[in-house]
Each structure stands twice: as structure tokens, then as C-alpha cells.
Amino acid sequence: MGTLNRRQFIGTIGAAGAFSILSGKASKADESKIKVGIMGLGGRGRFLTERFVQRHDIEITYLCDVNNRRYAYGREIVAEYQDSQPKLTQDFRDMLNDPDVDVIVNATPVHWHALGTIMACQAGKDVYVEKPLSVNPWEGKKMVEAARKYKRVVQVGCQTRSAPYVKNAMEYVQNGHLGNVHMASVYQIVDWKQNVHSTEEEPVPEGLNYDLWCGPAPKLPYRPGYWYRDKWDFNVGSIGGDIFHQVDLARYILDVSFPQSAFSSGGVYHFNDGREIPDTISTHFEYDKLVYKIEAAIWAANFKKIPTSIRDSDQFPDWEFTSTKIELYGTKGFLRLGRQGGGWQAFNEKGEIAAEEYGRQADNIHIENFIDCVRSRNLPNADIEEGRRTDLLLHLSNISARVGNKKLIFDPDSNNFKNLKEANDFLRRKDRAPWLIPDKV
């Protein structure tokens, strides 16, 4: 059995990826610590704060959240690792105006990812922005334009792209070990039936700048909870918010970008809580001699994401019931890969394991790559353009469902649908003033 040697694979890491195209102003952090401002102190923001602050080459200079009840938890993390105290603010523009900030970590809700990133680029800051990237295709395009115009390093938080095991899987596929890959399946089959959004309207809690929280999205009456995750004006949905990782990994491994067409079947089948974005969807993307499928449902019994006990261990997940896997079908073999350190296995024509590798999560590697690029001005592993391409697949999937499950042909250059005018209505949201993304960023 020709199982690939993990060390051999890892030995190849780092040979690629040094594409120095950001010839703009080198960060002043070249000579000193990189000054980081954290935008959003929810669970992900605190996680990233803790990962960033443990590095010796950065300093957290700002903590920002529209809800200043959250300050304490961010401050406490920083206080554990650095002597200087960060400034606190509810308004991220304070960070943008402060020369003592080189980098913005944007860990806000999705409806703030685009404008927050664009404004940071305009202010000369590099950005680490969480996925998914945008609420609609237009936002993603403008994010790329802003990053390029202002020569900013913008890394998207799809950290598994930086995982060595994923890179090795990519090389295995690109070296032809599977033969011709004509079909790929990307899964997000999870059991989130309890995830209802039926909270009621309440007064805005003291300490929350709700107007700023809404930002460019409509200012609806305040409700606690995550109801906004499945509203078109705020998000790409519970499916899109999580499958982003797998969609990105499959695209990376297969080396594909914009599809020729997209066609969805799906809708809100299970939940009855006012959500707008499908809880069930299957999308076929057509590439050159490749059908790339998304299979997603968030109500499916038995399926689970990869347990923490597996993620950083020498074990493979229970593939059959793994929620977040990728399957690639080739003329000479089959490969399955798990996100979040799930590893991968490839099978030859005889059904034998031809290669396999355990995985590890890659948050720290991804941050390391970002910081390296802030200094070198190279493109990061998950550059904004790559993020936009992945993000676009989620939008195409949703928009196809939104127009009645019709086939769509999208032109990435004009950012328009070629074959169905009504679909163009969903390319851009009417933003709420004054939080407008300009046509020319």
C-alpha cells in the first residue's frame, strides 16, 4: 500500500505562495510590533484576540465592540499576555483614525464584514476578516477592489486553507493521482433542528449601540438571538456561514474559481421561525468537465461535525456521519477530506487506501501567514480575491434558489447574470445611510 508519508508531505510546505504583489507602503511594523485592533468581541473575536495576543510580534492596541458589556472579556484576555492596556471603543472608526493601529481583525457579524473591511483598507490598515465575506456579490467585489486599490493585505478567516494536510491533498489531486476528477461533493449535513429563531422584540439593552450594530443593514426592531443569520439583508445563512470552509477547500484542492453556471434546488423546508434563507439546498456548479455539488441541510438526524477529540489527533472521523466533508471522484481514485483537522484518505481503483494523512487545525498557522504577509506585503494564503470567489459560490447557490431554483450564468467581470435579469435584483442590497459602500471604493 503506497500510503504517503506525512513528513514527506510536510516537507514541501512553504515552497509556494510567496507572490509579492502588494508593493504598496510597507507596514511601519517592519521595525516594531504590529499594532492590532480587534473589531468585534463575541466568541470568534475573543478567540482571535487570544490567538493574536499570544504572539510576541504584535500588540493589541484597541478592543472594539458596539456592545460595551463585552469589554471586560476582551480586556481580560489581553491583560493575561501583554502589559499595555488596549484602548476601548464602541465605534471602529476610532481605530481607523488612529495611527497606532496597523491591522484590523474584523470579527463582526457578516453584515459588517464588507464595509468594515473596505473602510479599513481606505484608512491604510491591513485586515484579517472572518468568513463568510459578504451579504451579496457586489460587496465581495468591492472588498477586492478596495484591497487592491489601497494595496492592503486582506486575509479571510478560512484557516483550514493554511493547514498542511489540505495543501498535501491538493498536491495529491493536482499531481493526477485521482485521474480526471469530474465530480466533487461538498457537504454540510448537520442536525441543528433546535436552532430556532423565534425570539421576541425587546428594548435595546443598555450598552449596545444598536444603530451601529445594524450599520448598512436595515434597522429592524431589536431582538436577541441569532435570527439575523437567516435573513437576506444580514447574512448568507446558517448553511453558507459554515459551509464556506468546505467550499473554499474544495475549490482550492481542485484549483477552480468561477463556475460556468449554477443551479439549485432547495428552500426553507423544516423551520417555521420566519427565516428567509434555505435550510435545505443542493447546488450544482458546472466547471469545465467538472460538476461541483453542494449538498446541505441543517435538520438532518445523525450527522455531526468532527468532534474535538478527533480534530487534533491521529484519528479519522466517522466519515459516514461527518457533517463537513468533501468527496472527490476521479477516474483513477476517490478522495475524501474532513475540515477542522479531519485529515484525508485516497483510494485507488482497487478500493485500497492509496494515501492518507491525519489533520490538524490551522488557526495559528493562518494567523502566522497573515502576519508574515503584513511584513512582506505578499499575498496571504486566503487572500481576499480567493475569499470572494468562494463567497460567490454561496451567493450563486442562494440566488438560484431565490429566483425559483433556476439555472444561472454569472459573469464575474461585469458581476452580472447573463441569462436571467431578475437574478440581478439580488446582487446588491440597498444599504442604510450613512453606511454606504461607494461605487468607487
Place this chain on the structure above:
Amino acid sequence: MEFVKRWIFSVIFLFFTSLAFSQWLDINSISIQSVITEEGGPVIEITYTLNDESITQDNPAYVFIRFSRDNGKTWRLIDPAFLSEEGIGIIESGGKKKILFWGSGEMAVKNPLFRIRGIRMAEIPPGEFIMRSFPAGGKDPSISERPSNILPGFFMSINETTISMYVDFLNEIGKDGSGWNERMVNEKRCGILQSGDEGNFQYTVIPGRENYPVTYVSWYDARNFLKWCGLNLPTETMFEKAFVGGIYLDGDEKKSVSNTNPKRKYPWGDEVPYQAGIYRCNYAGDEDGYSNLAPVGTFSKFSSPYGINDLAGNVSEWTLDWYSTTYHIGLDGFRMIRGGSWLAEPFACDAVSGATQFPIKESSIMGFRGVYLIE
């Protein structure tokens, strides 16, 4: 008890004097003897003195007993089901107390050891209160309706668990290092030293830190400590009721003492913590007199309607409740913490403040206290 006729069977197994730790109540003059009952079986009679005349029905205490059969190598809580008389569980007066231990078969060892400890508690009578927060900040997808705002009665520790109490716990169960982490050495934000070798670790309080709330404790550490005591963490609902008080402070059975402000923002009322230059809890900054933690009970003039201290500030507190964001299925889900802390903005010390944390989180702004349910 009338049915017990006693013969002195063997005198005194052990005198174990008071555990002189901050926030344990002063308990001493412990004596243990085995007596034969009329039915022929032995029973262990334990007497002790609770040296605190302030303990009354309105200011009760919780007493528990731990027992070692192997000369202090291992200890276990004696199940209250094996105990009777008035000296165990909730105690409503000071003075001499007696407990009968019906598990006397376990006493067939040379030198059994007992440790008796007591914690000052407040009673929260059964009844309705106004819950303004939504558990888990409204983000727990498993909660689609508000919980009942009518709770059964329970008792809650008046103070946050102190460093000295926790060190006492560690010296019983932490010989292998469990329950302790290196962050606890921080003398400004905790103050617990570890010495000795693995398998025989010992713990001491950095002098002067005895009466500060213990910090850097995970949710598991908190649960283990309270299980060791026979207590539990409060739910979010219990925490909030203890914070604001019921509609009737003496409960829905009596309904004779109305809560003048059942929607209060803070334990003391609606005044912000610094109003008129009077500082009512330990929040961020040093204008309240504390740039870091404060000893528990420092702001006791501004306790809750039940006389419970520091619910607003000093340390945020672990609760029993889970927060099961679906994005993290597969992880051991978040737990909820409530209340403000020494790093919180003043208004974030109010009745609805809370946050999610991983249960393994060890933080200088998070501690805990216990509750005892009335059966």
C-alpha cells in the same frame, strides 16, 4: 431522638478543631463517639460547636462533613441521607450541634477523620420574580421560550468562594495537581502557590489573599469544588432572582414583604455604581478603591435584597447553564457566566449582564459561589 438509647461504646475517635480559613464558619470542639442503639446497631454521634451567634433563621449557614478512612489520604463527603439531627445541611442557629451518622459500619478503621465546614448562606424563598434577561443572552437555540419566573426556594452563599476555601479543597483533592493551574500564582489576580511533588502537591495562600475571591477556575473546577461541598452552581435564573429579589422577599407563601423595586438594575437599586461619589461595587478602574479584585464582601452595604454580596461586580460568576450554539456542536459547549467584574464597565454590572465562555476557560475575572436547594 427518643428511640436512641445510648451506651458509650467507645469514646472519641477524634477531635478535629476548627478549620480556620476565611469564609468557612468558625466550627470547633468536634467530638465523635460511637453509641449502640436500642435496635442493636451502632451509630456515630458527632457533636461540634458553631461559634457564631449571628447564625439565625434569617442568616442561616450550610454545614457539611467530609470523612477519611485512610488517615487523610482520601476524603469523601458524607451523604446527608446517612445523617440526621439538626447539625447538618441548613443550620439556623449557632452553638453546640449534634449529628447522627448511620453509616457506622464504615467506622471500623483505626483513626477515622472528620472535617466539618460551614458556609454563610442567604435564603431565597420560593416564588415569582421578574426576569429581564433571556438565558444565554437569548442566543441559546435550544431555548425558544422564557423559563419559568417562579422558582422553588433555595439558599445561596452570601459571598463568592474565597481563595482560602479553594486552597482547603485543593489540599484534599489536588495532590495530583488537579484543580490548580499556574495562573493561580498571580498574586494580584489570585494567589495560590503549589509546592511538593506530583502525587503529594500541597497548596498555600499567598499571605493577605485569603479573603479574595478565587479566580482562574474553570467551570469544571467550580463544579468539583461545589460537589465536594454538597452544593451546586446556580442556574442563570437563580442568579438573577438572587440579584433582584422576588416580587415578595419572603416568598409567595407569606407575601408579607414586598420588593420595592423588583425590576432593579443593580442589587441595591437603580443608582449607577458610582452615583454621588459612593462606590457600590468593584468595577473597572480604581475609583472604587480597587484596581484589581477586592476581598469578598467589601461592598456588603450594597448587597442584594437577600443580603448577598458582590453579585454585581468583583468577579463574574459561573452558572450551571449551557449555551449550545449550533456552530460548535462537537465541542463541549459554552457555559454562561453572569454578573460584572473588576474589568467591567459600571453599567455592565447590572442584573442582565452575562457572557458565554468555554467551560475550560480560566480567567481572572471569573469565580463562583454555591447554592443549596430546598427539598
